[in-house]
Amino acid sequence: MDVMNERDFQAVSDDITLGTEANYSIRQLEDLLSGAEAGLALFDRERRLVYANPRYLKLCGYTLEETRPGTRLEEMARISLERSGVSADNIEEIIARGIQRLNSAGGYSFRYNAPSGQSIYVHRRITDEQQIVETVRKIADEEADAGVGERLAMMAEAARIRMSHALEAMADGFALFDADDRLQIYNRQYVDLNPHIADIIAPGKKFEDMLRMGMSRSGYETGGEDVEHYINWRVKLHQNPGEAHDLLMSDGRWVRIHEKRTADGSIVGIRSDITELKKRESELLATSNELRRSNMHFNTALNNMVQGLCMFDANQTLIVANDRYLQLYGFSPDVVKPGITLPEIMEYSVSIGNYTREDAERAKAERPETARNRSQTVLKQYLRDGRIIAVQHQPMPDGGSIATYEDVTELERNAENLQQYTRKLEASNRELQDFAYVASHDLQEPLRKIETFGDRLKNKYADELPDNATVYIERMQNATGRMRLLINDLLNYSRITTKAKPFAELDLNAVVAGVLSDLQIRIEEAGATVNFNDLHTIEADDTQMRQLLQNLIGNALKFQREGVAPVVTVSSRLIEGDFVSGIPDMIELSIADNGIGFDNRYKDQIFTIFQRLHGRNDYEGTGIGLATCRKIVERHGGEIDANGVEGEGATFTATLRMKHKQIENIDEGHE
Amino acid sequence: MARDGTPITILVADDDADDRMLIEDAFEESCLQNPLHFVEDGEQLLQYLRREGDFEKLRDEPYPGVILLDLNMPKMCGRTALGKIKEDVNLCRIPVIILTTSKAEEDILRTYGLGVSSFITKPVTFDRLVEVVKTIGAYWIEIVALPPECTTNAA
Numbered sequence: 001m002d003v004m005n006e007r008d009f010q011a012v013s014d015d016i017t018l019g020t021e022a023n024y025s026i027r028q029l030e031d032l033l034s035g036a037e038a039g040l041a042l043f044d045r046e047r048r049l050v051y052a053n054p055r056y057l058k059l060c061g062y063t064l065e066e067t068r069p070g071t072r073l074e075e076m077a078r079i080s081l082e083r084s085g086v087s088a089d090n091i092e093e094i095i096a097r098g099i100q101r102l103n104s105a106g107g108y109s110f111r112y113n114a115p116s117g118q119s120i121y122v123h124r125r126i127t128d129e130q131q132i133v134e135t136v137r138k139i140a141d142e143e144a145d146a147g148v149g150e151r152l153a154m155m156a157e158a159a160r161i162r163m164s165h166a167l168e169a170m171a172d173g174f175a176l177f178d179a180d181d182r183l184q185i186y187n188r189q190y191v192d193l194n195p196h197i198a199d200i201i202a203p204g205k206k207f208e209d210m211l212r213m214g215m216s217r218s219g220y221e222t223g224g225e226d227v228e229h230y231i232n233w234r235v236k237l238h239q240n241p242g243e244a245h246d247l248l249m250s251d252g253r254w255v256r257i258h259e260k261r262t263a264d265g266s267i268v269g270i271r272s273d274i275t276e277l278k279k280r281e282s283e284l285l286a287t288s289n290e291l292r293r294s295n296m297h298f299n300t301a302l303n304n305m306v307q308g309l310c311m312f313d314a315n316q317t318l319i320v321a322n323d324r325y326l327q328l329y330g331f332s333p334d335v336v337k338p339g340i341t342l343p344e345i346m347e348y349s350v351s352i353g354n355y356t357r358e359d360a361e362r363a364k365a366e367r368p369e370t371a372r373n374r375s376q377t378v379l380k381q382y383l384r385d386g387r388i389i390a391v392q393h394q395p396m397p398d399g400g401s402i403a404t405y406e407d408v409t410e411l412e413r414n415a416e417n418l419q420q421y422t423r424k425l426e427a428s429n430r431e432l433q434d435f436a437y438v439a440s441h442d443l444q445e446p447l448r449k450i451e452t453f454g455d456r457l458k459n460k461y462a463d464e465l466p467d468n469a470t471v472y473i474e475r476m477q478n479a480t481g482r483m484r485l486l487i488n489d490l491l492n493y494s495r496i497t498t499k500a501k502p503f504a505e506l507d508l509n510a511v512v513a514g515v516l517s518d519l520q521i522r523i524e525e526a527g528a529t530v531n532f533n534d535l536h537t538i539e540a541d542d543t544q545m546r547q548l549l550q551n552l553i554g555n556a557l558k559f560q561r562e563g564v565a566p567v568v569t570v571s572s573r574l575i576e577g578d579f580v581s582g583i584p585d586m587i588e589l590s591i592a593d594n595g596i597g598f599d600n601r602y603k604d605q606i607f608t609i610f611q612r613l614h615g616r617n618d619y620e621g622t623g624i625g626l627a628t629c630r631k632i633v634e635r636h637g638g639e640i641d642a643n644g645v646e647g648e649g650a651t652f653t654a655t656l657r658m659k660h661k662q663i664e665n666i667d668e669g670h671e
Numbered sequence: 672m673a674r675d676g677t678p679i680t681i682l683v684a685d686d687d688a689d690d691r692m693l694i695e696d697a698f699e700e701s702c703l704q705n706p707l708h709f710v711e712d713g714e715q716l717l718q719y720l721r722r723e724g725d726f727e728k729l730r731d732e733p734y735p736g737v738i739l740l741d742l743n744m745p746k747m748c749g750r751t752a753l754g755k756i757k758e759d760v761n762l763c764r765i766p767v768i769i770l771t772t773s774k775a776e777e778d779i780l781r782t783y784g785l786g787v788s789s790f791i792t793k794p795v796t797f798d799r800l801v802e803v804v805k806t807i808g809a810y811w812i813e814i815v816a817l818p819p820e821c822t823t824n825a826a
Contacts, residue, residue, distance in 0.1 A: 445772065449689050452797045456696070459797075 038155055039120075039136030042184075045204045047073040047099075047132060050176070050184045050266065059136045061116030069264035070179040073132060074099070083115035102126055111139065123156055129203040131184070133160055173255075173271035181207045181239065181267070193255050193271045194219065207267075208235050221248040241267065246274065254278040307404045314399030316342040328389060328405050329354055354383050380408070388412045436494035440487045447487065451480050482622075489624035492547065493609070496631045501541045503636075503660045508535035508545065508589070512570055515549045522557055532570035536587045539659050544632045549591075551625045552652050556593035558619055561647070568593050575655065585658040586638060592651040598644035606642060629654070636660075678705040679736025679812060684716045684752070685709070685770075686744040693797060694739070694770075697804040705812060708735065713747025716740070717755055720762050734765055737811045740787075742771040742778060750781065757786045764818040766811065770803075 039056030043049055049071045057067055066079055074095050081091045101108045107125035114120045119139045126132055135156030167174050173190035177183055183205045191198050196219035197210055211234055214220060215227055222230045237245065241259030248254055256274045261267050302309060308325030312318055318340050326333055335348055346360045363381070381389040390408045395401050454477050458470065465473075512532045516523065523530060530553065549570070556568040569592045577583040598606070598613055605611045609627035626640075629652075633640040638655035681698075685691050691709050698707055710716045716738075717723075722730045738756075742749035749771070756762045766788040771778070779790050794800045811817075 448795055451795070452693060452800075453689075455797050456693075 037137075038159070039134075040156065040159060041067075041134040041136075043073050043132035043134070044178060044182060044184055045130035046180075046182075048178060048180065049073070049076065050131070050178050051264070056134075056136055059114060059116060059118055059120050059138055061114050061118070068179075069266050073134075080115060084113060098124070102132065125156065127160070131203060135159075171272075173269075175269045175271070177207055177238075177267040177269070179265035183207070183210070184266070190269075190271060193249075193253075193273065195251070207238055211235065218250050221250055223248075238267065238269075241269075246278070307406045309405070310403045311396075312342055312400050312403070318342070318345065319400070325405055328407060354385075355381065356384070380412075433494055433498055436490060437498050440491040440494065443487050444484075447480055447483055451477065451484075454480065486622045486624070489622045489628065493624050493628045493631065496544060496628065496635060500635065501543060503539040503541055505537060506540045506542050506545055507537045508549075508572060509533070511542065511545050511549055512553075515546060515553055518550065519553060519557065522554075526557055526560060526566050528557055528560070528566035528568060530568040530570065535570065535572045535589070536574065536658070538587055538656055540636055540656065541632075544635070548629050548632045548654065551629050552591040552654075555625065555652075556591055556595060556650075558621070559593070559595040559614075559650070561594070561596050564594060566593060566595060574658075584637070586655045587658060589654045589656060590651055591653075592649065594649040597646045597648050597650045598642075599646050600644055603642050603644065607640065679817065680706045680708055680733065681737050681739065682708045682710065682716075682719065682735035683739045683770075684711075684713070684744065684749065685739070685741040686711050687741070690741070690793070693800060694804070697797070697800045698808075700801045701805040701808055703804070703808045703812070705736075705808075712744045713749060713752030713755075715746075716752050717747070720756065720759075720765075734762070736766075736817050737788075737807070738765055738767045739770045739807075740767050742769060742773055742782070750778075750785075753782060753785050753787065766815075766817070768807065768811075 037055070039053060039059040041049060041052040041056045049067060049069050051069065052062075052067045056062075057064070060080060061083065062076065062079070066076065077095050077098070078091055081094060082088075086094065098108070102124055103126070107123070109121065109123045112120050112122055121137045121139050123135045123137075124132060125134075133156055137155075167185065167187040168189075170187060170189065173193040174185070174187045175183060175190045176185040183201065183203055185203075186201065191201050194201060194210075194214065196217045197214045200210065200213055208231070211231055215222075215231060220230075238259060241261055244256055244258045246254055246256050253273055253275045254277070256272045256277075258270045258272075259267055260269075302320070302322040303324070305322055305324055308322060308328045310318060310321045310325055318336070318338050320338060321336060325331070326336055329336075329349055330352060331345075331348070336345055340348075343364065346364065349355065350357050350360050359382075363379075376392065376394050378390060378392045381391055383389060387407055387409045390406045392404045392406075393401050394403070454473055457465075458473050458477075462470070509532065512530075512535060516530055522528075553568060553570070557566055560566045570590070571592075572587045572589045575586045575588055577585045602613055606613060607626045607630040610623040611627075612621060612623040614621075630640050633654045633656065637657035637660065640652065640654045642650060642652045644650040681703075683691060683694055685694070691711075695707060695709075698705075708719070710719050719726045719729070720734065740749045740753060744752075749769070753767060753769075756765065756767065763786070767786075768789045768791060769778075769782050769787050770791050770793060772793050774792050782790060791803060794803055
């Protein structure tokens with residue numbers, strides 16, 4: 001995560017700034033004290049040395065060893081007095097009196113000939129925090145008056161105030177613990193950062209005691225850790241300070257603590273409020289986790305795609321490519337990786353034999369066109385191994401592009417085969433229709449001649465012909481009559497497609513009424529009853545519907561039982577479709593009769609052209625009628641079926657679409 | 672019957688020999704005495720009318736009074752021949768009756784547009800054909816007055 005790394009760096013440099021600032025503050029303080037003209041020493045309320053500047057050591061004649069932090073004031077005085085040649089009895093008395101004066105008067109001054117040989121002026125004073133500040137000044141020969149002590153005291157006070165101001169001016173909390181781990185110096189910010197123990201923070205308090213109090217008041221978030229364990233860890237860390245560490249306060253603030261042990265064994269602590277920093281950090285972490293997760297998902301998705309995918313920047317440099325892409329072209333992931341340019345990829349592709357240089361050049365020539373159009377393009381790449389890759393370029397707003405690659409070899413071949421097959425089928429269908437139409441059309445001509453000359457022969461030479469000849473002529477003419485029927489039926493059959501009309505709203509009641517009026521004479525002769533009512537209105541070819549009903553009702557009248565008055569019932573019912581599944585609304589048209597019926601074994605045969613169940617002598621017919629019916633029904637998007645019971649009757653059912661899509665309305669005929 | 676008593680000539684253009692024979696029979700049956708001439712395609716028809724080639728010898732004869740024209744013929748079809756006749760100032764006044772197997776609306780419209788006098792679909796039976804021929808005879812020969820070039824010598 002590039003972004004994250006940058007942020008991390010930011011955070012680290014923040015730390016550096018913080019650390020530098022803290023170090024600087026301590027150093028500044030030391031400079032302030034060590035650079036002072038006066039010797040300066042600070043003792044805690046137990047009169048242990050906290051700090052002494054070099055000038056103090058020099059004026060008083062102490063060694064470094066003798067002024068270790070924590071050394072008691074009495075101890076140091078004893079060394080100095082011994083060194084000055086004061087007798088042991090006097091030493092203790094002097095020390096005791098000094099302490100008494102300090103406690104009673106809050107401070108005092110005295111002259112002293114230090115072991116260093118210097119005549120010095122010493123001023124001791126107890127502060128509000130019960131610390132003891134000792135200032136030492138060299139007495140110049142000309143300065144022997146009493147006013148000097150007063151001035152020295154003022155200087156010491158000024159130094160103390162300056163130090164305190166410096167500490168207060170710091171943005172961070174500051175605390176100084178002596179070697180005994182007692183709090184010596186601290187600023188307001190330190191108290192602010194420990195609000196739960198603000199009331200007990202005071203000079204001389206031990207670190208561990210303050211920590212325990214803080215814990216008992218739930219000032220810190222231990223993350224569920226055992227309290228003792230936590231305290232042990234924290235104290236140890238405090239006493240052996242190393243890296244900065246962060247602490248979560250129960251009020252939600254984060255405090256970063258830098259602790260450092262100084263040369264004299266004190267512990268200096270700088271506390272910074274890093275709540276904002278932490279907040280940003282955790283936000284960044286969350287963002288980065290989210291990014292990492294989505295990146296993972298993205299990669300998983302990318303590498304499991306069926307298609308190859310590449311992303312190029314505006315300079316045609318590869319940004320990302322998935323495994324499938326490499327696999328499709330047989331590319332090595334060591335070559336085709338982010339940073340390679342598209343022309344380089346093509347060059348490489350040529351070198352491993354995916355396509356020829358000419359192909360690549362041509363594709364390159366086509367690309368600027370694509371880039372300029374800024375629109376999605378799809379092109380087919382014909383690899384030398386015979387595979388066909390469909391490449392789709394999708395331009396991106398930043399000038400780059402995304403390309404997807406799909407192996408469409410199989411698809412293309414199937415489509416090609418299908419197209420070829422369809423073309424062949426269409427051609428053969430058309431030929432067949434042409435043949436049926438032309439044949440039946442042209443057959444009529446010679447047939448007309450045969451009929452005519454037969455007529456001529458019979459009429460003109462009737463008297464001269466023997467009886468037998470007349471019979472032959474009659475048989476010939478019967479045959480030609482049948483042939484005329486056949487030809488007419490065939491012509492009708494072929495016209496279902498060649499002379500089809502567009503579908504239009506059609507009331508089937510009207511169609512049936514028309515058919516019945518045509519069949520009037522036959523109905524009367526047979527004494528038949530034809531019932532119909534409430535038939536549907538559908539979209540259909542009116543001529544063909546009439547043809548269909550004429551055939552079916554005609555059949556019902558034709559195949560009647562001897563001595564039974566034919567009853568034919570025409571009815572229709574709606575079969576609701578399903579819009580969602582794309583099943584259209586249909587009607588089921590039924591024509592039921594009480595005629596001779598048929599054996600259901602033959603029900604598939606009866607719709608086949610030229611197939612007949614009965615001898616011509618019993619029932620007339622060409623065997624084309626029901627085939628024509630089936631073709632009409634199929635053109636209207638339905639199916640025809642028949643059910644018969646021998647000697648009882650037959651029911652023909654035709655399903656027909658209520659409505660047709662516009663495209664199916666187009667006349668399929670071409671003559 | 673023409674004014675000078677000479678019966679008008681009837682020209683039949685039909686490529687079908689059977690039909691030519693049947694038409695001849697029908698004329699005989701109808702007792703029409705008019706000379707009946709036959710040509711077998713559009714080209715012959717035009718040669719006949721223009722008295723060219725084999726038909727030069729008819730140069731002095733009057734034009735046929737009526738032409739019975741079939742549409743579907745080899746070499747030059749009836750439609751083309753009809754167009755040429757109607758374009759020809761000498762021939763355009765001769766009445767042309769279409770006698771064909773076609774029932775196509777397109778043919779009917781087109782030929783009337785070119786100026787035919789009647790459009791008759793060939794009857795299926797001989798009896799009907801005889802009736803048609805009788806009607807033609809009664810109308811075009813008995814009733815109608817024809818242009819002079821069809822009734823008198825062209826010379």
